Amino acid sequence: xxxxxxxSFILLAALSAVGSSKxxxxxxxxxxxxxxxxxxxxxxxVVHCIDRSTRVISVPEGRERRVFSADxxxxxxxxxxxxxxxxxxxxxxxxxxxxxxxxxxxxRWKASSRRIDMIYFFPKGERIAIGPVDSPGQVxxxxxxxxxxxxxxxxxxxxxxxxxxxxxxxLVAAGDDTVVRWYDTETWKKTREYRGFLLETFTLSFTPDxxxxxxxxxxxxxxxxxxxxxxxxxxxxxEPGSYIVYVDLLGDAxxxxxxxxxxxxxxxxxxxxxxxxxxxxxxxxxxxxxxxGGLVGGKLxxxxxxxxxxxxxxxx
Amino acid sequence: xxxxxxxxxxxxxxxGALTLATTVxxxxxxxxxxxxxxxxxxxxxxxxxxxKREAPHTSKLRAAGxxxxxxxxxxxxxxxRGEIVPNAKVEIWQTDNDGYYDIEGYRYRAVLEPxxxxxxxxxxxxxxxYPSRVCQHVHYLTTAPxxxxxxxxxxxxxxxxxEGDPDKNYTRDPLIGSRELVRPVVIKGDxxxxxxxxxxxxxxxxx
Numbered sequence: 001x002x003x004x005x006x007x008s009f010i011l012l013a014a015l016s017a018v019g020s021s022k023x024x025x026x027x028x029x030x031x032x033x034x035x036x037x038x039x040x041x042x043x044x045x046v047v048h049c050i051d052r053s054t055r056v057i058s059v060p061e062g063r064e065r066r067v068f069s070a071d072x073x074x075x076x077x078x079x080x081x082x083x084x085x086x087x088x089x090x091x092x093x094x095x096x097x098x099x100x101x102x103x104x105x106x107x108r109w110k111a112s113s114r115r116i117d118m119i120y121f122f123p124k125g126e127r128i129a130i131g132p133v134d135s136p137g138q139v140x141x142x143x144x145x146x147x148x149x150x151x152x153x154x155x156x157x158x159x160x161x162x163x164x165x166x167x168x169x170x171l172v173a174a175g176d177d178t179v180v181r182w183y184d185t186e187t188w189k190k191t192r193e194y195r196g197f198l199l200e201t202f203t204l205s206f207t208p209d210x211x212x213x214x215x216x217x218x219x220x221x222x223x224x225x226x227x228x229x230x231x232x233x234x235x236x237x238x239e240p241g242s243y244i245v246y247v248d249l250l251g252d253a254x255x256x257x258x259x260x261x262x263x264x265x266x267x268x269x270x271x272x273x274x275x276x277x278x279x280x281x282x283x284x285x286x287x288x289x290x291x292x293g294g295l296v297g298g299k300l301x302x303x304x305x306x307x308x309x310x311x312x313x314x315x316x
Numbered sequence: 317x318x319x320x321x322x323x324x325x326x327x328x329x330x331x332g333a334l335t336l337a338t339t340v341x342x343x344x345x346x347x348x349x350x351x352x353x354x355x356x357x358x359x360x361x362x363x364x365x366x367x368k369r370e371a372p373h374t375s376k377l378r379a380a381g382x383x384x385x386x387x388x389x390x391x392x393x394x395x396x397r398g399e400i401v402p403n404a405k406v407e408i409w410q411t412d413n414d415g416y417y418d419i420e421g422y423r424y425r426a427v428l429e430p431x432x433x434x435x436x437x438x439x440x441x442x443x444x445x446y447p448s449r450v451c452q453h454v455h456y457l458t459t460a461p462x463x464x465x466x467x468x469x470x471x472x473x474x475x476x477x478x479e480g481d482p483d484k485n486y487t488r489d490p491l492i493g494s495r496e497l498v499r500p501v502v503i504k505g506d507x508x509x510x511x512x513x514x515x516x517x518x519x520x521x522x523x
Contacts, residue, residue: 155465176363178367178369202365218368220419263416
């Protein structure tokens with residue numbers, strides 16, 4: 001199983017350590033849960049229950065909008081960047097896209113015969129990229145009847161991570177084969193590739209100006225790649241014994257938040273903020289048992305679940 | 317003297333070494349024989365994490381003093397017609413006995429070259445358990461010209477997770493999609509130097 005667990009709450013746990021908080025709401029969960037996914041609007045929560053069912057609930061009333069039983073084997077959940085859609089990947093290779101705010105119809109289709117491990121929403125438009133296990137990555141347009149736009153092959157295995165440039169013209173995709181490939185989103189032709197990684201890349205992110213790509217993964221360091229040439233610009237120091245599951249840019253884009261996981265999963269995940277200019281990092285510690293988080297209206301929201309009671313707080 | 321299967325059957329029938337029932341023809345028999353010798357492809361089991369390119373070409377992963385039960389894995393690389401696949405490349409990686417993958421270096425990682433005979437063997441230690449995976453396992457990536465890359469994992473029938481009954485309990489690890497991947501373990505050697513020996517043949521699909 002790929003180690004791409006929900007990590008945003010960990011990141012936000014890190015950020016929360018440097019701000020002050022105020023409670024937003026407390027709600028009763030339908031089940032005991034160790035982690036949740038918060039929608040970017042702050043009005044919905046995907047609750048991963050310890051009985052392996054998943055429940056989508058509205059916030060703050062806690063009303064269940066959708067239940068995925070354990071037998072349905074829904075295993076990947078991602079909100080679109082504007083929070084208007086929720087995509088779900090299933091064990092049987094199906095994908096479902098649900099309008100998260102309105103009562104509109106959801107769309108479900110069989111995209112692959114393999115489990116869907118990764119889903120990525122394009123910044124604009126009704127498009128997603130999905131990563132079925134051990135199969136080429138796929139790009140779908142779901143504005144009408146879902147239509148396959150592109151298949152992104154690898155030497156072996158499947159697609160682990162991808163990101164689309166802010167202008168929507170470039171997609172970078174990382175595969176099990178450790179190669180990161182560049183695709184033109186008009187023609188879907190591969191334009192460049194980077195073969196400098198010996199290990200898998202688990203997370204990709206563009207800088208806001210679209211000029212650089214941050215890649216990180218099993219080698220436990222951030223590599224900055226030039227988006228125009230696919231050549232490495234800078235590599236930050238490694239943290240031995242860990243790997244990176246999440247990296248994204250903060251504030252002025254000169255800082256990157258990074259979440260590390262212990263190689264053997266025997267220590268708790270931890271986070272650091274890297275200054276990309278001077279390659280210095282600040283390790284962040286938090287004693288709070290946080291279980292989810294997200295940016296809502298430009299503010300950080302974090303959750304803490306104890307039993308079936310979940311408390312949300314907003315950080316400045 | 318190389319005969320095709322059909323030619324051999326015809327010679328056997330001609331010389332009286334083979335007698336067919338009236339309801340069976342030679343072509344039918346040859347076809348049935350072919351079918352009986354076909355091999356099912358080794359079941360897929362996912363690649364990651366922690367595959368690493370450019371592992372050393374060695375069959376000795378176990379060093380003196382390494383913790384853990386010594387492990388010897390051997391096997392042969394076939395295609396689904398039951399023929400040896402020559403010049404395959406078998407990449408394997410696993411944790412150490414404590415459940416840690418070596419990410420910085422190449423401990424317990426190797427590229428094996430079965431060559432024309434298609435057989436491979438490797439000396440290692442029994443991999444450890446770690447929290448995000450239920451069972452001990454060894455990762456395999458096997459490639460060969462003209463064949464689909466085979467990505468799978470080897471499991472051990474002696475894994476405590478199975479409580480001695482892998483037939484019943486192999487699904488305790490949700491990643492084990494097939495009982496075939498859980499292989500019997502034969503303990504060899506003397507009491508002071510025991511080795512867990514496992515045979516794991518690999519069957520690749522042609523492109």
